[in-house]
Amino acid sequence: xxxxxxxxxxxxxxxxxxxxxxxxxxxxxxxxxxxxxxxxxxxxxxxxxxxxxxxxxxxxxxxxxxxxxxxxxxxxxxxxxxxxxxxxxxxxxxxxxxxxxxxxxxxxxxxxxxxxxxxxxxxxxxxxxxxxxxxxxxxxxxxxxxxxxxxxxxxxxxxxxxxxxxxxxxxxxxxxxxxxxxxx
Amino acid sequence: xxxxxxxxxxxxxxxxxxxxxxxxxxxxxxxxxxxxxxxxxxxxxxxxxxxxxxxxxxxxxxxxxxxxxxxxxxxxxxxxxxxxxxxxxxxxxxxxxxxxx
Amino acid sequence: xxxxxxxxxxxxxxxxxxxxxxxxxxxxxxxxxxxxxxxxxxxxxxxxxxxxxxxxxxxxxxxxxxxxxxxxxxxxxxxxxxxxxxxxxxxxxxxxxxxxxxxxxxxxxxxxxxxxxxxxxxxxxxxxxxxxxxxxxxxxxxxxxxxxxxxxxxxxxxxxxxxxxxxxxxxxxxxxxxxxxxxxxxxxxxxxxxxxxxxxxxxxxxxxxxxxxxxxxxxxxxxxxxxxxxxxxxxxxxxxxxxxxxxxxxxxxxxxxxxxxxxxxxxxxxxxxxxxxxxxxxxxxxxxxxxxxxxxxxxxxxxxxxxxxxxxxxxxxxxxxxxxxxxxxxxxxxxxxxxxxxxxxxxxxxxxxxxxxxxxxxxxxxxxxxxxxxxxxxxxxxxxxxxxxxxxxxxxxxxxxxxxxxxxxxxxxxxxxxxxxxxxxxxxxxxxxxxxxxxxxxxxxxxxxxxxxxxxxxxxxxxxxxxxxxxxxxxxxxxxxxxxxxxxxxxxxxxxxxxxxxxxxxxxxxxxxxxxxxxxxxxxxxxxxxxxxxxxxxxxxxxxxxxxxxxxxxxxxxxxxxxxxxxxxxxxxxxxxxxxxxxxxxxxxxxxxxxxxxxxxxxxxxxxxxxxxxxxxxxxxxx
Numbered sequence: 001x002x003x004x005x006x007x008x009x010x011x012x013x014x015x016x017x018x019x020x021x022x023x024x025x026x027x028x029x030x031x032x033x034x035x036x037x038x039x040x041x042x043x044x045x046x047x048x049x050x051x052x053x054x055x056x057x058x059x060x061x062x063x064x065x066x067x068x069x070x071x072x073x074x075x076x077x078x079x080x081x082x083x084x085x086x087x088x089x090x091x092x093x094x095x096x097x098x099x100x101x102x103x104x105x106x107x108x109x110x111x112x113x114x115x116x117x118x119x120x121x122x123x124x125x126x127x128x129x130x131x132x133x134x135x136x137x138x139x140x141x142x143x144x145x146x147x148x149x150x151x152x153x154x155x156x157x158x159x160x161x162x163x164x165x166x167x168x169x170x171x172x173x174x175x176x177x178x179x180x181x182x183x184x
Numbered sequence: 185x186x187x188x189x190x191x192x193x194x195x196x197x198x199x200x201x202x203x204x205x206x207x208x209x210x211x212x213x214x215x216x217x218x219x220x221x222x223x224x225x226x227x228x229x230x231x232x233x234x235x236x237x238x239x240x241x242x243x244x245x246x247x248x249x250x251x252x253x254x255x256x257x258x259x260x261x262x263x264x265x266x267x268x269x270x271x272x273x274x275x276x277x278x279x280x281x282x283x284x285x
Numbered sequence: 286x287x288x289x290x291x292x293x294x295x296x297x298x299x300x301x302x303x304x305x306x307x308x309x310x311x312x313x314x315x316x317x318x319x320x321x322x323x324x325x326x327x328x329x330x331x332x333x334x335x336x337x338x339x340x341x342x343x344x345x346x347x348x349x350x351x352x353x354x355x356x357x358x359x360x361x362x363x364x365x366x367x368x369x370x371x372x373x374x375x376x377x378x379x380x381x382x383x384x385x386x387x388x389x390x391x392x393x394x395x396x397x398x399x400x401x402x403x404x405x406x407x408x409x410x411x412x413x414x415x416x417x418x419x420x421x422x423x424x425x426x427x428x429x430x431x432x433x434x435x436x437x438x439x440x441x442x443x444x445x446x447x448x449x450x451x452x453x454x455x456x457x458x459x460x461x462x463x464x465x466x467x468x469x470x471x472x473x474x475x476x477x478x479x480x481x482x483x484x485x486x487x488x489x490x491x492x493x494x495x496x497x498x499x500x501x502x503x504x505x506x507x508x509x510x511x512x513x514x515x516x517x518x519x520x521x522x523x524x525x526x527x528x529x530x531x532x533x534x535x536x537x538x539x540x541x542x543x544x545x546x547x548x549x550x551x552x553x554x555x556x557x558x559x560x561x562x563x564x565x566x567x568x569x570x571x572x573x574x575x576x577x578x579x580x581x582x583x584x585x586x587x588x589x590x591x592x593x594x595x596x597x598x599x600x601x602x603x604x605x606x607x608x609x610x611x612x613x614x615x616x617x618x619x620x621x622x623x624x625x626x627x628x629x630x631x632x633x634x635x636x637x638x639x640x641x642x643x644x645x646x647x648x649x650x651x652x653x654x655x656x657x658x659x660x661x662x663x664x665x666x667x668x669x670x671x672x673x674x675x676x677x678x679x680x681x682x683x684x685x686x687x688x689x690x691x692x693x694x695x696x697x698x699x700x701x702x703x704x705x706x707x708x709x710x711x712x713x714x715x716x717x718x719x720x721x722x723x724x725x726x727x728x729x730x731x732x733x734x735x736x737x738x739x740x741x742x743x744x745x746x747x748x749x750x751x752x753x754x755x756x757x758x759x760x761x762x763x764x765x766x767x768x769x770x771x772x773x774x775x776x777x778x779x780x781x782x783x784x785x786x787x788x789x790x791x792x793x794x795x796x797x798x799x800x801x802x803x804x805x806x807x808x809x810x811x812x813x814x815x816x817x818x819x820x821x822x823x824x825x826x827x828x829x830x831x832x833x834x835x836x837x838x839x840x841x842x843x844x845x846x847x848x849x850x851x852x853x854x855x856x857x858x859x860x861x862x863x864x865x866x867x868x869x870x871x872x873x874x875x876x877x878x879x880x881x882x883x884x885x886x887x888x889x890x891x892x893x894x895x896x897x898x899x900x901x902x903x904x905x906x907x908x
Contacts, residue, residue, distance in 0.1 A: 018187045022195045029199050033206030033219055041214045048218045051199075055225055062192070062236040064244055067251075071228075074251050079221070079258050086262045087214060090269050107892050108208035112201050114899040119197045122906045123190060152241050153248065164252045171256035178263035208891050216887075281885035 018061055024054035045083045052076050066146040192233035200226035213265050213275040217258070224254050289348045291335040292364050295374065296413045298324040303406035306399055317399035318392075321406045322385045328409070329378035336371060347419050347483060357478070365419035365482060368766040369617065372759065373416040373549055376624050380541045380750075381409055383743035387632050388533040390739035391639065401441060401531070408434035412542045416549065421470045421480040424550065428466070428510065431546060432459045435538050439530040451526040458523040462513015469506030472499060473557065486556045493560045504557055504564030507550075508571075515547025515601045518575040522833055524598055528590040532635030535590060540597050540627035545620045548604040552613040555767070559611070569609025573701045576602025578831065580708035584715070585816065585827035588645045589634050592716050596671065597627055599705060603686055606698060612689040614763040619682035622754045626670035626679055629747040633664035636740055637720065640733040648813065649727040650720045656733040661721050663744040668717050670751040672710040672797050676780065680793070681755030687789035699789075703796050710800025718808040726812065756780045 028051040032044045052075045059068035153161055199222060206219025228247045235243025269275050302324035306317045349363030364370075385405060392398045411434055414427030433456075440452030474480055476499050477488050511517070516524040527539050538544070551558070551568070558565055579598035586592045600623050607616035638645055640657050654661040670677035673684070683706060690699035725731040735741070756779035783790045807815050817824040826832065 015187050018191065022191070025195060026198055026202070029202045029222055032222060033202060033210060033215065041212060041218075044215050044218055048221060051222065052225065055229060058192070058195070058229060059232055061187075062232050064232045064236070064247075067228075067232060067244055067247055070248065070251055074255055075221075075225075079255055082258060082262055083214065083218065086266060089266060090214075090275060104209065104888065104892070108205060111892055111895040111899055112204045112208065115204065115895065115902065116197070116201045118899065118902045118906055119201075123193060123197070148241055149244055149248070152245055157245050160249060164249055168252065168256050171259050175259045175263040178260070178267050204895060208888055208895065211888070277887040280887065 014061060017057070021054050021057040021061065025051055025058065028054060041087050042084065045080060045087065048083075049076050049080050052080070066149050189233055189237040193230060196226045196230040196233070199223075199229065211277050213268075213277060216277070217261060217265070221254065221258070224250060288335055288338050289346070289366075291331050291338075292348070292366060292374075292417060295328040295331050295335075295378065296364065296410065296417055298328050299406040299409040299413065303403045303410060306403040306406065311399045311403075314393075314398040318385075318389050318402045321402035322382070322389060324406055325378055325382045325385045325409055328413075329375070329382045332371070332374045332378050336375075349419065352423075358474070358480070360422050360480065361420055362423060363419035363481075364417040366417070368762045369549075369552060370416050372617070372621065372762050374413065376545075376621060377409065377412050377416060377542050380624050380628050380747070381412075381537055383746050384533050384537045384541070384628060384632065387536075387635070387740055387743040388531075390737055391533050391635055392531060395531075397441070401438075404434055404437045404441065405533075405537070408438060408538060408543070412546065415546050419482055421473065421482075424553075425463075425467065425470060428514070428546070428550075429463065431514070431543050432456055432463070435459075435527075435543055438534040438538060439527045441530055441534065445529065448529040451523075451529040455523040455527050458520050459513040462509050462511070462520050465506045465509025466511075466513070469503050469509065472503045472506060476503065482553060485554075489556050489560065500557070500561040501563045504561045505567060507554060507557065508564065508568055511547030511551050511605070512571070513547070514550070515544050515605060516575075516598055517547070517571050517602065517605055518578055519833075521575060521579065521598055522830075522837065525591050525594045525830070528588070528594050532590065532631060532638060535594070536628045536631035536635070539594065540631050541624040544597065544601055545604075545624060548601065548608060548616055548620050551605070551608045552617050552767075555608070555611075555613045558608075565609050565611055567609070569606050569695070569698060572602045572605030572607070572609050573698045574602070575599070576606060576705045577701050577708075578602075580705045580712065581827050582830045583712040584708065585814075585824050587647055587814075589637065589647050589650075589716065589720065590631070590645055592647070592712060593627070593630050593634055596630075596709065596713065597623075599709065600627065600671075603683070603702065603705070606702065607686045607689060610686075610689050610693045610695060610698070612686070612693075614760060614767045615682070615685045615689050617763045618685055618760050621759050622670065622678035622682040622751070625747055625754045626667045626677070626751040629663060629667040629744065629751050630671060632740075632744055632747065633660050633667060636660040636736040636744065637664070637733075639736050639740070641729045644727070644729050647716060647719045650730050650733075651723045651726040652721070652730065653733055654721040656730075657735045659735060659741045660744065663741075663748045664717065664721070666748045666751055668713045670754075672713055672800065673706060673793055674797055675783070675794070676752075676755065678751050678754030681779070681783065684783045684790050684793050685760075687793050688783075688786050691786075691789055703792055706793055707796040707800040710797045711804045714801055714804035715808045718804060719811065723810045724812065756782075 028047045031047040032051060035043050035047070037043075052071060056068040056071040056076075059065075059071060203219045203222035203226060206222065207216050210216055210219065228250055231243040231247050231250075235241060235247075265275060268280070272279060274280070299321075302320045305320055310317045310320065346366050347363050348366070349361040352360050352362040354360070385402075388401070388405065392401050395401065408431065411427045411430035415424055415431060418424035418427060436452045436456040439455050440449050442448045443452070470480070473485065476497070477485055479485055479488065512520050524539060524544065528535055530538075558568070576599045579595045579602060583592050583595035583599065586595060600619070604616045604619050604623070607613075607619060637650070637653060637657065637660060640653070640660070641650060644650070666677065670679040673680040683702075687699065687702055687706075690696075690702055758779070760779065817828075820827075829835075
């Protein structure tokens with residue numbers, strides 16, 4: 001841990017690592033939604049796993065060690081297993097490449113593009129300069145270690161925490177009901 | 185160049201737009217679902233970086249909750265997809281147009 | 286005032302009884318009638334208790350509950366307790382109680398007796414509400430409730446078409462008057478800014494010009510309400526038809542209480558009229574005209590109940606005339622005595638009708654005094670009281686009205702009142718002689734029999750009241766309400782009061798004698814009516830009620846039909862065709878167009894959604 005900390009706070013290394021992880025995340029993200037070599041959902045799922053793992057690298061760079069671990073455990077471990085399980089359950093064939101309608105392509109690109117443009121605009125907007133200047137401070141103090149997060153979770157956020165646990169129970173019961181052959 | 189908040193936000197934003205494109209353009213329900221996960225992760229990334237650069241842990245707590253809720257959502261959504269597949273023998277949105285009157 | 290809870294109890298007992306009967310005991314005749322009777326009788330007893338607890342000298346008090354407040358207007362649900370309302374309560378519960386007991390005997394064989402008693406209780410509740418109301422809105426609500434319960438009771442035998450028609454006629458005619466009443470209430474409110482009788486009274490007393498030039502109009506509009514309920518010309522046509530209801534109903538509603546409500550209301554709001562001599566004049570002349578008209582009509586009627594109904598009309602005319610001559614005390618006095626003897630007459634007539642097996646034509650009766658001695662006696666007392674023979678109650682009240690007309694120097698109305706008195710005696714004794722004397726004119730008459738005790742007992746009670754009602758302090762009671770002009774008199778002084786002013790008394794007695802003589806001359810032992818031959822066309826006009834119904838049929842109803850048809854056309858083609866049709870068509874078309882947007886494709890929705898979010902972000906973040 002100490003070694004990693006030293007390593008990633010060592011200025012140049014951190015930047016390099018950020019570039020690597022960011023590029024990996026985006027590349028894998030592209031491959032999730034549009035893989036030129038394979039149309040199989042399994043490939044998409046595998047690339048999603050890669051995206052998530054590289055993103056947990058970004059989390060580590062942000063000193064959110066606990067979340068990085070959780071990200072890998074829950075997403076890459078549980079959620080993706082669920083995805084793969086369902087894919088196999090449905091026994092989806094590699095589907096034929098269907099023609100994307102031109103209209104939809106344009107429409108989708110335009111709407112996403114407009115949102116993208118707005119994001120860019122707001123990123124370069126004045127009120128982000130405050131953040132931008134503060135981000136130029138040598139090292140932010142915050143350490144996302146497990147102890148601090150756990151304290152916060154079990155003091156200030158106890159009620160949401162309990163509610164979320166109930167939500168999980170509800171989801172579990174719902175899933176069991178939904179996947180029965182016939183609803184009685 | 186020093187890595188600051190803007191860089192993380194840019195990554196998050198790009199990832200979000202990727203997910204959005206996937207949702208709009210892909211037809212396979214499962215892939216749409218994965219794209220949704222991408223969008224959620226993009227939001228997570230933004231939150232964690234805000235948390236880091238604002239010196240506040242609350243953003244991370246929120247991310248923790250989002251991960252939990254996302255897990256529940258995936259479970260329910262996938263169960264729905266399975267149920268739908270049993271009924272229609274298809275996981276393709278173009279085949280599911282019974283909402284049209 | 287002590288025991289202020291009692292009036293509330295008295296007011297709501299009949300409502301509880303009506304509710305209990307309707308909800309629980311509709312199938313049990315005896316239980317239902319007992320509930321209803323006990324509610325009214327308890328009310329009577331409680332009223333007496335309440336009066337004696339307050340040592341018979343009621344001061345004006347109000348007990349109120351705030352009901353609703355809209356802006357500056359606050360409407361109470363309150364009871365006004367003063368001499369006027371307490372005396373009316375005594376009449377409603379006392380006479381009403383007698384009639385309820387009588388009904389038990391009269392309606393005993395009717396299938397829907399429970400429903401009858403539920404309606405009677407509802408009526409009693411509404412009537413008590415009118416009597417106790419302390420503001421115009423509350424009075425109006427109960428006023429309408431009285432209309433409804435009267436509708437239910439007139440149409441009690443609704444399987445008879447004539448009864449249903451009569452009920453509708455009564456209700457609609459009343460509504461016409463109520464419309465004016467409501468306008469009057471609104472006008473008073475807009476001019477004076479209050480609806481509470483006490484508050485209005487103090488406003489008007491403090492500033493007699495408060496109503497300004499609206500006084501006459503407001504007064505006349507309010508009088509419209511009384512015109513409907515008290516069946517004054519030109520809205521008098523419903524009362525004779527209302528005789529289609531059972532006889533106790535006629536006695537309770539169309540003699541003792543409901544038709545008196547109009548007069549009561551005029552007296553209750555008399556302070557509004559005091560400053561408008563024009564309105565009072567109109568009221569007085571309408572009253573006098575109604576009295577004359579109804580008395581003339583009564584002469585040529587052959588149905589026993591209808592004759593009494595026209596007589597009621599005529600007596601109501603007297604009361605309204607007395608109000609118009611600014612004598613509310615006198616009007617209420619006559620109202621009280623009239624409630625006694627007219628209820629008695631109706632109930633005796635009902636007894637006759639039972640004895641005659643529901644034959645109502647007086648030319649089928651005859652010589653009933655042998656068969657029904659008690660009914661004969663009570664009817665005789667009632668007739669004497671109605672005609673105003675001393676010392677029966679009617680004598681005192683009628684004499685008071687005659688004296689009032691003289692005092693006001695209105696010699697025309699004095700003459701009319703005198704003439705009507707003679708006519709009253711004439712038609713009353715025409716009825717009396719034909720029914721109780723002479724030969725039996727049909728088989729039913731010879732087989733007639735006296736009614737059971739439950740029917741005759743209330744008759745006796747009312748007969749006693751009819752005899753003594755004139756001098757047991759009724760005027761003292763009302764006098765304390767309407768100013769100090771009426772000093773408190775002892776019973777003996779009241780007994781001899783008319784003798785202080787000999788001229789009107791002599792005239793009144795003279796009129797009675799003339800009427801009696803003529804009736805005796807024409808109808809002693811008459812087998813058929815000798816009048817049509819003597820009077821010719823006039824008698825035909827009288828018998829046909831001066832063709833008022835036909836006149837209304839030809840004018841009001843024709844006009845109304847025309848209006849209804851044109852409204853129907855307007856509704857069908859302009860409103861429904863053009864307005865609604867266009868809107869419906871437009872909605873339909875745009876709906877069809879918008880339906881095309883709903884492709885059912887998930888991704889269309891997603892695309893549109895993202896597009897919307899983009900727009901929203903644009904407006905929020907960039908702009």
